[in-house]
Amino acid sequence: xxxxxxxxxxxxxxxxxxxxxxxEQNLNxxxxxxxxxxxxxxxxxxxxxxxxxxxxxxxxxxxxxxxREKKExxxxxxxxxxxxxxxxxxxxxxxxxxxxxxxxxxxGTRLTVL
Amino acid sequence: xxxxxxxxxxxSVPEGENLVLNCSFTDSAIYNxxxxxxxPGKGLTSLLLIQSSQREQxxxxxxxxxxxxxxxxxxxxxxxxxGDSATYLCAVLYGNNRLAFGKGNQVVVIP
Numbered sequence: 001x002x003x004x005x006x007x008x009x010x011x012x013x014x015x016x017x018x019x020x021x022x023x024e025q026n027l028n029x030x031x032x033x034x035x036x037x038x039x040x041x042x043x044x045x046x047x048x049x050x051x052x053x054x055x056x057x058x059x060x061x062x063x064x065x066x067x068r069e070k071k072e073x074x075x076x077x078x079x080x081x082x083x084x085x086x087x088x089x090x091x092x093x094x095x096x097x098x099x100x101x102x103x104x105x106x107x108g109t110r111l112t113v114l
Numbered sequence: 115x116x117x118x119x120x121x122x123x124x125x126s127v128p129e130g131e132n133l134v135l136n137c138s139f140t141d142s143a144i145y146n147x148x149x150x151x152x153x154p155g156k157g158l159t160s161l162l163l164i165q166s167s168q169r170e171q172x173x174x175x176x177x178x179x180x181x182x183x184x185x186x187x188x189x190x191x192x193x194x195x196x197g198d199s200a201t202y203l204c205a206v207l208y209g210n211n212r213l214a215f216g217k218g219n220q221v222v223v224i225p
Binding site: 031033040041042043044045050088090092094097098100101102103104105106107108110 | 118123145146148150155156157158160163165203205207210211212213214215216217218
């Protein structure tokens with residue numbers, strides 16, 4: 001089955017620790033995206049990548065980092081610099097980063113900082 | 115900057131009534147508009163996608179309209195069922211393939 005997988009489903013982190021969220025897709029999509037969702041809020045864009053080895057900051061990139069070494073993978077690291085990391089994180093992909101291409105979403109990872 | 119507003123933020127309806135959810139956006143230069151469903155603690159399920167050149171899309175009991183010039187979309191759900199209880203998110207695709215989301219309509223259908 002083609003799709004987007006995110007792991008783990010739930011993640012707990014102590015303050016001051018970095019943590020990496022996984023996102024993998026087997027749709028052969030060029031573009032991938034990371035969003036953050038807070039309770040009662042819409043999704044906000046953290047980072048996006050239109051092609052391998054390239055990525056750009058979204059609206060709320062501070063305290064996060066990404067890499068795009070493989071087409072199918074776009075991991076997100078939440079660093080200790082992120083002041084309020086507890087949230088629901090969603091990964092998405094689209095055929096390309098060109099205008100008008102629909103984005104498809106993974107099931108999400110819920111991160112809780114203890 | 116594209117801003118998306120959804121009203122009402124929350125609503126409850128008796129089973130069998132029709133649901134009407136509204137979405138407005140500030141910049142009419144969009145590629146498409148999409149309605150998603152989100153169950154508590156879950157990811158997004160795409161319901162309907164309307165291209166900028168289209169006026170509406172239908173799927174089963176769901177119908178979504180788009181008036182791009184006025185920056186509005188409406189999602190109709192006919193004959194609501196308790197299983198329709200969820201949060202419905204509206205999103206517009208614009209600019210450099212950016213998605214702007216509303217905060218959602220939280221719906222409860224009362225049996």
